[in-house]
Amino acid sequence: MSDYMIEFVNVTKRYGDIVANEHITLQIKRGELMTLLGPSGCGKTTALRCLTGHNHPDEGRIFIDGQDVTDLPTYKRNLGMVFQNFALFPHMTAFENVEFPLRIRGLSQSERREKVVEALKLVRLEGYGSHFPRQLSGGQQQRIGLARALVYRPSVLLLDEPLSNLDAKLREEMRFEIKDLQVRLGITAVYVTHDQEEALALSDRVAIMNKGRIEQVGTPEEIYERPGSQFVADFIGLSNFLEGTVTAVEGETTYLAVDNLSLGLATTAGARVGQRVLAFVRPNEVELAAPGTMSGPEVLEGVVEKMTYLGDKVDYRLRLGDRLMLRVQSGGTVRFKAGERVAVRLPMERCRVIGGGKA
Amino acid sequence: MMCAMTLVRQYARSVLSAKTLLVYSFLLGFLLYMVTPFLIIFFNSFGKGWYGMRWLPQEWTLNWYQWAIEVADIPEIMKNTLVIAGIAVVISTLIALPTGWALGRRHIPGKELLTALILLPRMIPAITFALGVAKIFYGLHLVDTFLGVALAHVALAAPYAILVLSATFESLDERVLEASAVCGASPAQGFFYVILPLILPGILSSIIFTFTTSYNEFTMTLMTYGPHTVTLPVRTYLAVGEGYWEVSSAMAVILIIPSLFILFLIQRQLQPEKLVGGFKGV
Incomplete structure (x- = not known):
C-alpha cells in the first residue's frame, strides 16, 4: 500500500x-x-x-x-x-x-x-x-x-x-x-x-x-x-520587503544597505559582501518607540506618514530615509501621530532573508 | 398627539380601501371585457332567434352542433387540425432541440443576431409571410398536404420552441452535471437521473407552445390549405362567410375545448412556477 x-x-x-x-x-x-x-x-x-x-x-x-x-x-x-x-x-x-x-x-x-x-x-x-x-x-x-x-x-x-x-x-x-x-x-x-x-x-x-x-x-x-x-x-499575511546589498558580515550581524540606510540582520549561512538580498518582516513584528530610546544595528529612524486606527490595532505607514516605506501594526492605543518621528526596530530574529537571497 | 396619529391611520386605511376597490373594479371590468365575446359565442351556439337587443336567445337548441358535426364534417376537420398540429410539434421540437442547445450552451459569435433572425417569421406581418410561403409551396406541390400546412406552421412555432428550449438548456448548471459524475453516475445515468428531469418541464412547455400555435393558426393555413387539409379555425371562418353564424359559433366553441384542456393540464401537471424557477441552486 x-x-x-x-x-x-x-x-x-x-x-x-x-x-x-x-x-x-x-x-x-x-x-x-x-x-x-x-x-x-x-x-x-x-x-x-x-x-x-x-x-x-x-x-x-x-x-x-x-x-x-x-x-x-x-x-x-x-x-x-x-x-x-x-x-x-x-x-x-x-x-x-x-x-x-x-x-x-x-x-x-x-x-x-x-x-x-x-x-x-x-x-x-x-x-x-x-x-x-x-x-x-x-x-x-x-x-x-x-x-x-x-x-x-x-x-x-x-x-x-x-x-x-x-x-x-x-x-x-x-x-x-x-x-x-x-x-x-x-x-x-x-x-x-x-x-x-x-x-x-x-x-x-x-x-x-x-x-x-x-x-x-x-x-x-x-x-x-x-x-x-x-x-x-x-x-500569506502582510509583509514588508527590504531589498539591498550586503556591505559587511561581522560575526552574528550582517549589514545590508537598503537605499541609503544601513540595517543589521542576523547572519545566514553563505552570506557574503556584495550579495543582493531580499529580506522581509511582518508589520506586527516591528517595534516602535520615541526617537533616541532604542539603539543598535537593527534600529532605524523614520517619520509617520499615515496612521489608521483599526480598533484592536493601529496601522502606521512609515517613511524611512528618502524612499523606503514600512508598514507597522501595533496593538493597543495610538502612540504616534502623522508627521511624528519614531525609532523603528526590525528585530533581527524576525527580519528574515527569503530563499537565501537573490543572485 | 395621539389623536393626530389615529387620524392619520384612519385616513391611510380609507385611502387603502378606496384603492382596493378601484383595483377590484378594474379587474372586474377587464374580466368582462375578456369573457363577454366568449359568452356571446357560447349563447349563440346554443340559441335560436337571438336578434336585436334581446338579453338571451328565444329558444335553446343543439341543432347548430348537429349541423357542424354532420354537415360540415367537424370530426374529420378536427382530425386534420390535430394531425397537422402533431406534425408541426414533432418538426419544431426536432429543430429546436439542437438549435436551443447550441444557443443556450455554446458560445456562438453573433448569438443576438441569430436569435433575432430566428424570431423574424414572428415579426413580419403573418399575411406577408404566408403569401411568400404559399408561392414557394405551390411550386413544391406542398399546398393541400398535411406536411405542407404543418411546415408553414413550423415557421411560426419553431421560434417559440427554440426560445423556450435555449432558456431551459441555459439554466442547466454545469456544476450540477459535474456533481452527478463525481457521485458516480455514468453519462447515461447522469442524463436520465439529472439532465432529463431538469429539462423535461422546458420540453413540455415547448411542446404545448408549438401545439397551440399550430392548432390556433389561421393566416398561414388560409394560404396553404386545400380541400383535404381544412383546419378548424379556417372552417369556422368559412362558415361565417357562408352566412351560418350560429354554426360557426358552435365550431368556435368546439375549437376552444382542446385549448381549455391544455390550460387545465398546465395548471395541474406542470405548475407554471416550476417551468421558470428552481433551476439555479443558489
Whole structure:
C-alpha cells in the first residue's frame, strides 16, 4: 500500500497557449487535509479538475490510492466533492440528494435509508430530509452537499471553495465543522481556496500555487514563518520587503544597505559582501518607540506618514530615509501621530532573508 | 398627539380601501371585457332567434352542433387540425432541440443576431409571410398536404420552441452535471437521473407552445390549405362567410375545448412556477 493517497506526478495542463498547470508534483498523505492555496488564475482549480477527471492532463500521471487514474472517467474514481455553489440537484429533496450516490451504486432501499439518515445526522440536518434545496439556507445547502459527498465513504474528499458563498460568520463556523468531520472520519481531503486564513486554520499542509506552479508546500506554520519566495511571503499575511546589498558580515550581524540606510540582520549561512538580498518582516513584528530610546544595528529612524486606527490595532505607514516605506501594526492605543518621528526596530530574529537571497 | 396619529391611520386605511376597490373594479371590468365575446359565442351556439337587443336567445337548441358535426364534417376537420398540429410539434421540437442547445450552451459569435433572425417569421406581418410561403409551396406541390400546412406552421412555432428550449438548456448548471459524475453516475445515468428531469418541464412547455400555435393558426393555413387539409379555425371562418353564424359559433366553441384542456393540464401537471424557477441552486 502506497504511503500517499493522492499523487500528482509532473502534471501539465495547457489551454491553448496558457499553461494552467506546469509540472505539478505533489504527494498527499493518507488522512491528511491538503489545501491548494493561491490567487484566482493560479491553477488550483485546474489541478483539482485534473484530480476529478473533468480535465485530462496533457502530461504527467495522477494516482489515487496507488492506482493510476489519469485515464479513468470521473464516475469511476470514487471521489466525494463539495462545490462552491453547492451544486445540489434542484429537483431532488435533501434526502434524495444524499441518497443519489447510493442509488447509483445499487444499494437496497433499507441500506440507503439507514446511510442517508446517518449522513444527515453527521451534518446536523436530521429534520430537513424532505426540504428542497431552494427551501434551505446557504449553510444548510452546503451541509447537504457535505453529506452527499461523504455518504458513500469515498476514498478522497474534495472541497472546491466550499465556504466562499457563505457569509463571514457562518464561514468561520463551517470551517471548524468541516475540519472536525474530516478528522473524525479520517478521510484524505483536498481543499481549494484563495482565502489564506481559511487555509491556515484548516490544513495539515498547504500547497501555495502561483502562475500554474507550486511555489511551496508546507505546514501552515512553515509557510508563514519560513516563506520560500517573495510571492509566498506576500500572499500569506502582510509583509514588508527590504531589498539591498550586503556591505559587511561581522560575526552574528550582517549589514545590508537598503537605499541609503544601513540595517543589521542576523547572519545566514553563505552570506557574503556584495550579495543582493531580499529580506522581509511582518508589520506586527516591528517595534516602535520615541526617537533616541532604542539603539543598535537593527534600529532605524523614520517619520509617520499615515496612521489608521483599526480598533484592536493601529496601522502606521512609515517613511524611512528618502524612499523606503514600512508598514507597522501595533496593538493597543495610538502612540504616534502623522508627521511624528519614531525609532523603528526590525528585530533581527524576525527580519528574515527569503530563499537565501537573490543572485 | 395621539389623536393626530389615529387620524392619520384612519385616513391611510380609507385611502387603502378606496384603492382596493378601484383595483377590484378594474379587474372586474377587464374580466368582462375578456369573457363577454366568449359568452356571446357560447349563447349563440346554443340559441335560436337571438336578434336585436334581446338579453338571451328565444329558444335553446343543439341543432347548430348537429349541423357542424354532420354537415360540415367537424370530426374529420378536427382530425386534420390535430394531425397537422402533431406534425408541426414533432418538426419544431426536432429543430429546436439542437438549435436551443447550441444557443443556450455554446458560445456562438453573433448569438443576438441569430436569435433575432430566428424570431423574424414572428415579426413580419403573418399575411406577408404566408403569401411568400404559399408561392414557394405551390411550386413544391406542398399546398393541400398535411406536411405542407404543418411546415408553414413550423415557421411560426419553431421560434417559440427554440426560445423556450435555449432558456431551459441555459439554466442547466454545469456544476450540477459535474456533481452527478463525481457521485458516480455514468453519462447515461447522469442524463436520465439529472439532465432529463431538469429539462423535461422546458420540453413540455415547448411542446404545448408549438401545439397551440399550430392548432390556433389561421393566416398561414388560409394560404396553404386545400380541400383535404381544412383546419378548424379556417372552417369556422368559412362558415361565417357562408352566412351560418350560429354554426360557426358552435365550431368556435368546439375549437376552444382542446385549448381549455391544455390550460387545465398546465395548471395541474406542470405548475407554471416550476417551468421558470428552481433551476439555479443558489
